[in-house]
């Protein structure tokens with residue numbers, strides 16, 4: 001048999017953080033929310049009409065699109081939904097980055113970007129972050145086939161100011177600029193207000209973090225109607241990108257409860273502040289976090305060894321075996337109780 005194409009054979013798959021199945025573990029490795037989804041989600045789950053399962057779901061996901069449009073003060077034709085923001089982003093790569101020119105995204109950033117680019121044969125360049133792990137906006141002013149970056153960035157947790165984000169969008173009006181706002185509800189300024197001004201902007205967000213719904217796989221994009229239509233045209237050509245009936249219905253419940261949303265995000269931000277202080281007291285350093293995780297390093301302490309020692313105790317954080325960041329751990333903000341256990345361990349470990 002003739003080998004299949006290089007772009008597929010050579011793809012280095014994105015390896016997400018571990019998803020261990022242990023019962024009493026402390027899971028601070030994949031930036032999930034430690035609090036349950038909004039109470040209305042559980043209620044709706046109990047009264048799901050299973051007879052609806054006989055029927056195909058609405059491919060346009062109208063109920064969820066309408067709920068999101070209302071939440072963000074947009075028209076329905078400015079909102080696109082998909083099976084987690086990963087699929088929304090993958091679809092956006094396929095739809096908009098189909099060019100001979102390189103797509104630009106930062107080196108260090110969300111590692112799925114290069115996977116999609118490889119799969120879809122999209123050339124790319126990765127401008128390095130500066131010394132302080134900041135994105136240098138000028139690196140995105142050269143000719144390109146599109147731009148994508150997370151704000152706040154992952155795994156650094158650093159947010160870029162809105163005027164810098166705008167400068168990147170303004171310098172790239174011939175191509176689509178995607179701002180991946182998976183973590184924006186925890187800090188930083190959303191680019192959403194810029195939608196009125198720039199038709200090349202696509203803002204992508206998720207239910208996985210601030211809405212505690214990672215298991216339901218719900219993501220969405222917001223942009224001008226022409227971009228949204230293009231995404232839908234591509235989406236309707238695949239089955240796997242169609243959201244299932246349950247996710248659609250529960251997603252609507254999650255968007256509705258603004259009070260619970262604010263409350264849980266507020267708790268996570270407060271715990272993040274306490275975690276910063278406790279990390280500093282133990283000699284850790286970290287870029288200023290804006291997301292629901294802290295990217296921390298401790299001079300003189302080997303990050304990989306610490307990661308392994310934590311794992312032994314069923315405390316899972318994220319380690320990246322990647323040059324320049326291999327002495328850092330990405331620690332998701334959990335409940336105060338979970339963080340207490342983490343610090344109990346760290347204190348003992350560092351006294352050795």
Ligand code: PMP
Nearest residue numbers: 084085086110150154182206208
């Ligand atoms: N973007 C970034 C920057 C992320 O860290 C993640 C989560 N791993 C995603 C997108 C995808 O999230 P989801 O598919 O769960 O919406």
